[in-house]
Every structure is written in C-alpha cells, then in structure tokens.
Amino acid sequence: MLKHAVLLFCALAVSATQATDITGAGSTAAAPLYTKWQQAYTKKTGNKLAYEAIGSSGGIKKIKENASDFGASDAPMSAADLKKFNLLDFPTVISGVVPFVNLPGVKDGELHLSADLIAAIYSGKIEKWNDAAIAKENPKLTLPNLRVLPLARADGSGTTFTFTDYLSRVNPEWKKQYGSNFSIAWHADVKTIKGSDDLVATLKKTMGAIGYAEYAYVVENSLNYVQLKNREGQYVRPNALSFKSALANSGWKNTGNFEEMLTDKPGPGSWPITGATYVYVPRITSQPERTAAVIQFFTWAFMEGDELANSLDYIRLPDSVQARVVHEMSSVVDAKGNRLSVPIFVK
Template identity: 30%
Template sequence: MRSFTLVPLALVAAIGGVVLVSGCGKSDPRVSAGGATFVDPIMQKWAAEYKGVKKVEIDYVAKGSGYGITNVTGRMLDFGCSDAPMNATEVKAANEAGGEVVHVPVTVGAVAVIYHLPEVPGLKLSGEVIADIYLGKIKQWDAPVIKALNPGANLPGTNVVFVYRAESSGTTNIFTEYLSKRSAEFAKAPGTSKSPKWPAVGVGKEGNDGVAEHVKNTAGAIGYVELAYAKKNNITFAALTNKANKPVAPDAASVTAAVEAAMKVKADREPYTLHPLTFSFTDAEGDAAYPIVGASYAILFKKLPKDKGPAVVEFLKWAVADGQQYAKDLDYAPLPAELTKKAQELLGTVTFE
C-alpha cells in the first residue's frame, strides 16, 4: 500500500501561490509615448508590428509635438515625439528635470497643402502665395497671383478660408519655417513657431485629422497636413514651386530628394545646432525636391530607468531600421541608410540606471 504525507493547507496555499506567480511570468513591457500627429500613422503600424514580433506594447497618444515635449520633460512619457527639435528654453527645462535629452529621427515625410476647389484639380502654388494667404492678404481664389501660377485654370471667386493647427504643433513648425524662408514679411510675424499667432480670419483645428476634416467639408478652404492624412481623407493637394522654380508634388521620391540635399548642409542656427541628427529639410535645393519636408524625432532622456529604458531603446532601434519598410505604403519616405546608422549609434549612447 502506498503511503501519503498530509501537507498542511497553509503550505498548499503558499505553494499554489508560487506556482500561480511563476506560471503567469512577468507581464509584457509597456512603453508609454506620445506627441506629434505627423508620425502617428506609421507609429500605429510600428506598434502593431512590434507587438507581434517582440510582445512589447507601444502606447502612442497623438496630441501634437508640444504635448510630446512637455510630457517627456515631465516624466509622464517614456519618449515623446516632435517634428520641431527642442529649443534652448525647452532643453534647459529638460536638463533641470532629468538631464540631457537626445533627438532620434524616426521618419521623414511631406506636409501637403490641401484645398477644397473641386473645379481646380491640379492647383499650383508657391511659398510666397501661401504666405500671403496665411497673412490674410489674399482673400479670393481668383487673385491675380494665383492665376499667374495656374494659366487656363477655372479659378473661382470663392473666398479663401485658411485652416491652421489650434494646438502646439510640429507640423505647424515645419510649415511656418518654410513660409518664413519664402516670405520676409511672414518671417517677421507670425514667423517660425509651433504655435504662432495667426490673423483672426483663419480657423484653428486640433490635429492633422481636424485640419483635414475642416478643409474637406468647407468650400474654398486651404490647410496643411502630413501627406498620409490627405491621402486617407481623399483630399486634393497642390503642387508647390520649389527653390529651383519647379512645380513638385509630395511623394516619397520628392521627399527623399529634399532629405538628401538638406543633409549636405551644415546647421547654422537653432534649434538644429543644439542637437546632432536634426535637420532643416524645408526649401531644399534640387529640381526634384518637394519644399515642405520634415522629420519626426523621438525625444528621450539620455539616462533612462533600467526597468523601462532597454525596451524604449530597442523599439526605437527597430523603428529606424526594420520599421522603415512600412514607410512608403504609409506615404512617408524611408530614412536614408546613413541616417539610420547614425540614429542607432546615438541610441547606443543611452544608459540605464
């Protein structure tokens, strides 16, 4: 006859508890991120793909570049995204909050100038004309300067309604940087800014989606959004006269041409001089370059907590390399190989404590 040893119930419960804990194992890492809406379409794709490959959750909230900068500085996010590099004031605040920050370019893309004029499918615009629209100086679509750029087009006398981002926005920073390069008057005011003071005749909307929706539903409206939002919402966008005086539409090839040209130019002003691997891609040289191009940067502290830091860095290393395969299908341009290499090297300098 087999003998059995009675085990006290308390011990059984304790053993059961150990088995339960070890059976569940450690929970999958969860990375908290947010900021720029410019990068959101590809970030959501990355999050889905990365979860399948690495079992790591990337929770990204798209609320504008200002949100990304403020909340990574306040330690509310593991990393933030911005299309505008931190300025000196923002860098100082971050240094005081948690030390040095790094800016890692994760994607590059075009800011499309969208408009609602069904009778004009192939509109051409220049930076000077767009600047005057956003200064409130051009009030009708049949203005002589627009006619001159579009000979033979059926331009209506419809009122121009310009739409801008209501919140602090890196897309706005890219857009206003371009207009400031093309118009001395615009450069004085509103100037280059994530949250400029626009003329009262404009309409402010939250996010790229908000701008896209308002333009789509408003006759005579014009706005600026990341190209993916124009495509997703089936909104017509203009070809822009570039620095070489060539009309160029936004696409992966024209973005790549702008990026390659701009990377050859040494940064000579803030905020680009404050951070390696940040570039001004607007109004680049070259016949094929689209003139309103920007990058989204992942911003993170150079010293990260050892519990979450490795997961953050490994995800970003994947995003700038393997993740670039999804760029073209989502209307971005892949990072040049040189920029991917340098981004991964920069991520290699992040430490954990």
C-alpha cells in the same frame, strides 16, 4: 536592414526580459506610421505601445515632465533644452508637410501655389480663389469666385513649425510678422483647429478651405493636394521622390547631421516643405526597463519597419543618420551609470 544596430546592441548586456508596454505622446504627423509599427511590433513581440497624438508641444511637455516613456515632435529640440532636461533626441523617418484644398472644379494636384501666395492667403491678403495673383500662376484653371478659408492647427504642432519655417525662409515679410514656431499668432481670418484629424475633417466639409498636414493624411484621406513652386522655380508634387530629393540635397546623407532643417532645399525635384519626425528619451533614466523597451521598439522599426513606412511614403533615414542614431541610443544609462539591457528582435 540595419545590421550595424544589431551588432552594436548585441555588444551591450543583452538579455531576455518580460514584455514591457510603453507609452509615447506627441506628433500627429507621425501617428499614422507609429500606429502601423505598433501593430506589427505587438504581433512580433507581444509588447504594446500606447501612443497619444496630442501634438508636438504636448509630447515635448510630457517627456520633460517624465509623464511618458518618449515624446515625439516634428521639429528638433534646441541643444539648450536637450541639455537642460537631460534628453536624447533622434529622427525616425522623413516626410513632407502638404497644403491641400477643397476647391470645386479643381482636380487633385492641379492647383499651383508658391510660398508667397500661401503667405498672402494665411496673412489675409488674398480673400478669393479667383484673385489675380492666384490666377496668374494657374492660367489653365477656371478658379471659382469663392472665399478662401485658411485652416491652421490650434495646438502646439510640429507640422506648424515646419510649415512656418518654410514660409519664414522664403518670405521675409512672413518671417518678420509671424515667424516660425509650434504655434503662432495667426491672422484673424485663419480658423484654428486642434489636431490633424479634425483639421482634415473640417476641410472636407468646407468649400474654399485650405489646410496643411503631413503627407500620410493626404494619402489616407484622398485629399486634393497642391503643387508647390520650389527653390528652382519648378512646381513639384508631394511624394516619396520629391521628399528624397530634398533629403539628398541636404547634409543628412553625407554628414549624419540631423539638426539641419529640410525645408527649401535645392534640386529641381525637391519638395520644399520636407521634414522629419523626432523622438525624445531620457539620457539618464530612472525607469531603465521602460526606456530600454522604447529603444528596442525603434531599433526594431529601423530594422524591419521600412515596408510599413514606404506604404505611407515616409522615407527611411540614410545609413549615416541611422548609424549616428544607434550610437547615441547606446549611450543611454540608468541612474547608476550602467548601459541598458536591450533585447533585439529580428526576423
């Protein structure tokens, strides 16, 4: 429980206010968790959150245009944009982006892939699942003579950003040809689909398909995930332990530096496509009651939402990061420069 958050916010002008409903938009990766948090929070406080899972680019666009109370993305915004649009960003949880397949005769987690193989698949260089390069990394599997159909997000996606950031770090050819971004110019063989839900639905009915999504979608939809080769040359499964390993081998825990990407971290048990989801709010708000309600919601989530996050294998932020987040949230002011009044709900 984030006791320091309670002490810090209680030091502000804390007062009882009427219920304030808020809106958020962006990350589809965070949507399963925000939905669970919202349901529990509404039951606790009576306050409601309407969240639109429209993709990270859409969420960033909305908060820049002041069309939503907060934006959510699976990649940190640049310091230049934060300054330009006068926004504050902070992470909420850690998880992983996971490749998954619809491959007959191959059980969950049996398929082993490396970054080079994934890059070759998504750049059109591998067309069949029984290709010699895939067979070499999977000598115990009988791979079908089936065409590979790579699926990717058509909308501006933080999940795509994290996925392509990983490929760019590990595969120089991918970095040169495609790079990393919320949306990229995919190879002609890649089928693009808007939203994680529709991508998952398409994969489920398409033999030979491979896609990627945040781990919560893998859990909720019982998808056939891939084991990935990490920096240490070990094949690892996506789960809370492998996400924690990547986090532990980063600067987040010791320095509170949440601008650092968590992809391709060292450690024999580290999941190589680990990442975080971020929230954006105004630093100087023209709607103090609504911004205070956003801060109240996420402070409650840090204090009481761990069990719900754990149920989807999201990882809570290290104490050093939570302390930094709470400190920065307390710096938000209204148009007159006054700190916000943020009621705190605890057990």
